Amino acid sequence: MISFITSHTQFPEQSVKNTVQLLDEACTIPFISRYRKERTGNLDEVQIGEIVKYKELFEALEKRKKSILKTLEESDVLTKELADQINAAKDLVQLEDLYLPFKKKRQTKSETAKNNGLEPLAKIIMAQRTDNLDYMASQYLNEVIENKVQAMEGARHIIAEWINERSDIRNQIRHQLQKFAIISTKVVSSKKEEEKAQKYRDYFDWSEPLSRCPSHRLLAVLRAENEGFIRVSIEIDSERAISKMEDRIIRSNSSCAEQIRLAVQDAYKRLLFPSLSNEILKNAKERADDAAITVFAKNLKQLLLGAPLGEKRILAIDPGFRTGCKVVCLNAQGDLLHNETIYPHPPKSDTKGAIKKISSLADAYKIEAIAIGNGTASRETEHFIKRIAFKNEIEVFVVSEAGASIYSASKIARDEFPNYDVTVRGAVSIGRRLADPLAELVKIDPKSIGVGQYQHDVDQTKLKSSLDTVVESCVNFVGVNVNTASTSLLAYVSGIGPKLAEGIVNYRNENGPFSSRFDIKEVPRLGEKAFEQGAAFLRIKDAKNPLDDSAVHPESYPVVEKMAKAQKLGITDLIGNKKVLQGLDLNEYVTENIGIPTLGDIVNELEKPGLDRREKAKIFTFNQNIRSITDLNRGQLLPGIVNNITNFGCFVDIGIKESGLIHISNLSDSFVNDVNEHVSLHQQIIVKVLDVDIPRKRIQLGLQKG
Structure with a gap:
């Protein structure tokens, strides 16, 4: 291994x-x-x-x-x-x-021929030593094999199977498929005019070398085939492939050579090419899956590590027109304090009543920030909120709603808010996302968050494994407050998992907050291994031991105590004391299990214990004059937020229903290998409108430098 x-x-x-x-x-x-x-x-x-x-x-x-x-x-x-x-x-x-x-095979032509006693004839032909093949074939006639033609045909079936089973021949065809295969499509004429088919019209009659077909294009083509709009085929130069096979097998000009030549053609067309072309397409699909999953994983990581506003009192709005805007008020810990619905937009247009209500709620609950979902009526709601003269300064943020509807209808949401409907739960999720994207988004199936590419077409087992790894990595990178974290968040902590997460929350509910990391060992079924794996990622605010709110592992507490003692300081006095920490000779603290790399991490953590390594949330304002795709013109410069990244470019929210695409070729004047090297998810950028296709609702953008 x-x-x-x-x-x-x-x-x-x-x-x-x-x-x-x-x-x-x-x-x-x-x-x-x-x-x-x-x-x-x-x-x-x-x-x-x-x-x-x-x-x-x-x-x-x-x-x-x-x-x-x-x-x-x-x-x-x-x-x-x-x-x-x-x-x-x-x-x-x-x-x-x-x-x-x-391998056990179903009844093949070769098996039938063997049962009819033709294997010795096949061996004679493959030996290529006789010129009297007609006579040889006549020796194998019986009740089933009535003439020499049938005998020859049966022998060829056996030879074709032998050829198919030769690994050198199979590898030769594989090599040609890998280098020269052309993937092509033909539209299914009966479905050509269907509305759903139009998004695939670029692939109605298309071909490209398979080795150069980008992953997103291959997945799009295969999706179109699965939906029945096109037929996909793989082709190579068959004559060349057969000729190379013959060169490996035929060693004479005897009458046997012609029979082998026919068997080679049969082996290629009936056995080798169908099997290996499927294999090469399957391998290409696997590579495309891996590329798409990698893109999704990068996007998810950026989204989960998005800038949190922190513990603030938030008023969250899930906007809507006819059904109104659902409003919720949350305290600094994200608990729901109040909910109701306002109707500032048509058809009711109760703007005065809505302004009065929002002002009243902002005062009553001492609101510090407002979160507005970015779905239907988002821009109109943002415009309405910014007209209100609040007594205190309140920051207004537009928050991605992606996956909020999935959460609001989930068992997790029902368990959290059994007495509230999906609209209230959705608004709460929007508000909590502003406070801490990671803590809220872990409650949603990652592939439903909306930052992937063909996530429903790729290998679902691989996708789940990759995304779970990303979520686990992000949760442990940030750390978790064990006294406030949800079961969903705790489940991703190293060594914990869903069952122990549930046990931690139950213990906390019955016994009150944990006051020490070592108290976590009291949770039923949480053994030494789980404690070793997870303790350092679980944080306790205002603990008696300040190291409990740091990334220092409990197993290293004695080393920190030794450092403090050597400097004649208490641990509290050592923490944050950069001058002392940077002056330490770490070689004095090396042990059998703790070396310089870990000691360096400990010192860095002691300088800024429990520091949230994510950026803080920033306010963003779209161009207020752009309300729909019809307001766009070529050459306009607009502010936007990157809301999805693919391997062919990135999509940008410019404040209207349709997102614009910055194709990879429009990200830079030079060649772009990786989109993520130029933009990141939720990055605020300036874009230039390059083209607007109103009928197809497509917007082409370019990244504006500086």
């Missing part, structure tokens, strides 16, 4: 060995990367994630090898040479090729 992982990652062998050992000891990626740097050689989360990936690949390969060896042994066909080849296989493709000749 270690050599397999190191060959794929190029990480030092000892680092890989120690990381695998930690993973086998049920340690999590966040814990390992943060608190076991000495053992891993300072590998980060991404590098440890790579080790996890190749560890799982190796284990899957070994499991399949054992299964195949067992099957072959039971069938009494396993030789030492074959066992050695199987054990030496480096990947699943090589392994399955070795197993292919022994």
Whole structure:
């Protein structure tokens, strides 16, 4: 396993060995990367994630090898040479090729021919040593095989299967498919005019080298095929492929050569090309899935680590026209204090009543900020709110609603607010997102948050695994207040999980807030391992020991106490004392388990304990003169917020219903390899309107520098 992982990652062998050992000891990626740097050689989360990936690949390969060896042994066909080849296989493709000749097959043409006694004739033909093939074929006639033509045909079926099972031939066709395959489409004429089909019209009659087809385009094409609008095919130069096969197999000009030539053509058209073209398309789809999942994961990370406003008293509004705007008031901890509905917009247009109500609520609940959802009637509601003369200064923010409806109808929301309907829950979610995006967004299935690309078309198991890893990473990067965190948030803490998270909340409800990290051990079924993995990511505000509100692991408390004692200071006096901390000789505190990397982290944390490493939320204002797509003109410069990133560009909210696209080619004057190097999710930018297609509701934008 270690050599397999190191060959794929190029990480030092000892680092890989120690990381695998930690993973086998049920340690999590966040814990390992943060608190076991000495053992891993300072590998980060991404590098440890790579080790996890190749560890799982190796284990899957070994499991399949054992299964195949067992099957072959039971069938009494396993030789030492074959066992050695199987054990030496480096990947699943090589392994399955070795197993292919022994796989149980349905009744094939080859099996039928063998049952009719034609295998010896097939061997004679493949030996290519006779010129009297007609006579040879006549020796194999029987009740079923009535003439020489049938005998030859049956022998060719057997030869075609032998050719299909040759790994060198299969690899030769694979190589040609990888280099030269063309993917092409044809529209299904009966569905061409359907409205849904129009978004795929670029692919009605299209072709491109498969190796150069970008992941987003391939996923779009495959989606169009799944929806029945087009048919997809893979092609290569068949004559060239068959000729290369013949060169490998035919060694004479005897009458056998013509039979082998026919068998080669049959093997290619009936067996090899259908199987391997499907395989190459499946592999391309897997790569496209991986690319799309990577984009989604990057977007999700940026979204989860979005700037929080912090503990403020918030009035949140879920805007609407006919149904009104749902208004909720939250305290600094996000608890719901009040809710009602106002109707400032048509058809009711009760602007005066709405202004009076909002002013009254702002005074009564000492509101510090207003959060407005960015859905229907958002701009109109923002404009209405900014007309109100509040007694105190109140900041107004527009907040993404993506996934709020999913949350409001979920079991989590019902459990939190059993006596309120979905509109109230949705407004609460909008307000809480402003205060702390991470704490609120963890309650929503990540793929419903709306920052992905073809998230419903990719491998769902891979997607869930990747996104769960991102959420876990973000939660542990920020840390969690164990006395206020929801079950959903606690569940992502290293080593905790859903059941223990529930146990922590239940214990907290029954016994009051935790006063020390070590009190967490009192939670039923929370053992030493879970405490080791999770304690440093759980924070306790105003604890007796100030280290309980820091990223310093409890196992390192004695080292901090030793540092403080050496400086004749209490721990409280040491914390934040940069002059003393920066003057420490860390070599004096090195132990068997704690080295310079961890000591450096401890000192950095003591300088600013419990610091939230996220930026703070900033107010943003759209161009107030732009209300709909019809207000746009080429050349306009507009403020916008990046609301989704794909590998072909990014989408930007410019304050209207339709988001505009900055194509990757319009992000920079030079070549752009990674969109994320130029923009980030929720970044506030200035864009230039390049083109507006009103019928198709498409807006092309360019990134304005400076």
